[in-house]
Amino acid sequence: MNLHIKALSYATTGVIWFVVAITILMELYEKPIKPFLTSLTGHHWVTKGIFAVIVFAALYGALASFTTDNKEEPTPVYIAIGSAVLGGVTIFLFYVWHFFA
Numbered sequence: 001m002n003l004h005i006k007a008l009s010y011a012t013t014g015v016i017w018f019v020v021a022i023t024i025l026m027e028l029y030e031k032p033i034k035p036f037l038t039s040l041t042g043h044h045w046v047t048k049g050i051f052a053v054i055v056f057a058a059l060y061g062a063l064a065s066f067t068t069d070n071k072e073e074p075t076p077v078y079i080a081i082g083s084a085v086l087g088g089v090t091i092f093l094f095y096v097w098h099f100f101a
Contacts, residue, residue, distance in 0.1 A: 007063035009076030013083045015056045020087040022048055024094050 026033045026044065037044035 004060075004064040004067070004069045005071055006067055006069045006073070006076045007060050009080040010063050010067075011056050011059035012080040013076075014059045015052050016080070016083045016087045018055050019048060019052055020090055022051070023091055027094070027098060
């Protein structure tokens with residue numbers, strides 16, 4: 001099996017920011033979003049995980065068919081790593097702000 005590294009990296013980046021966005025939105029608009037997500041699978045984090053898998057598969061499939069892979073270019077991998085770090089910091093700072101505000 002030959003993975004498309006560029007599509008894999010960009011799909012990973014997209015899922016990271018999807019999870020960051022839905023986590024922050026759920027905390028800001030808890031009443032309409034959290035009960036909806038909980039009603040789908042029984043727990044809001046399980047629903048987020050299922051949505052993340054679906055978003056990843058859709059992004060990877062689309063990007064793998066529309067982009068060319070260059071295994072010599074490590075930039076997409078660095079973008080995914082940076083997004084993971086920045087996404088984690090973003091969620092952490094949001095919860096710090098949410099706690100004190």
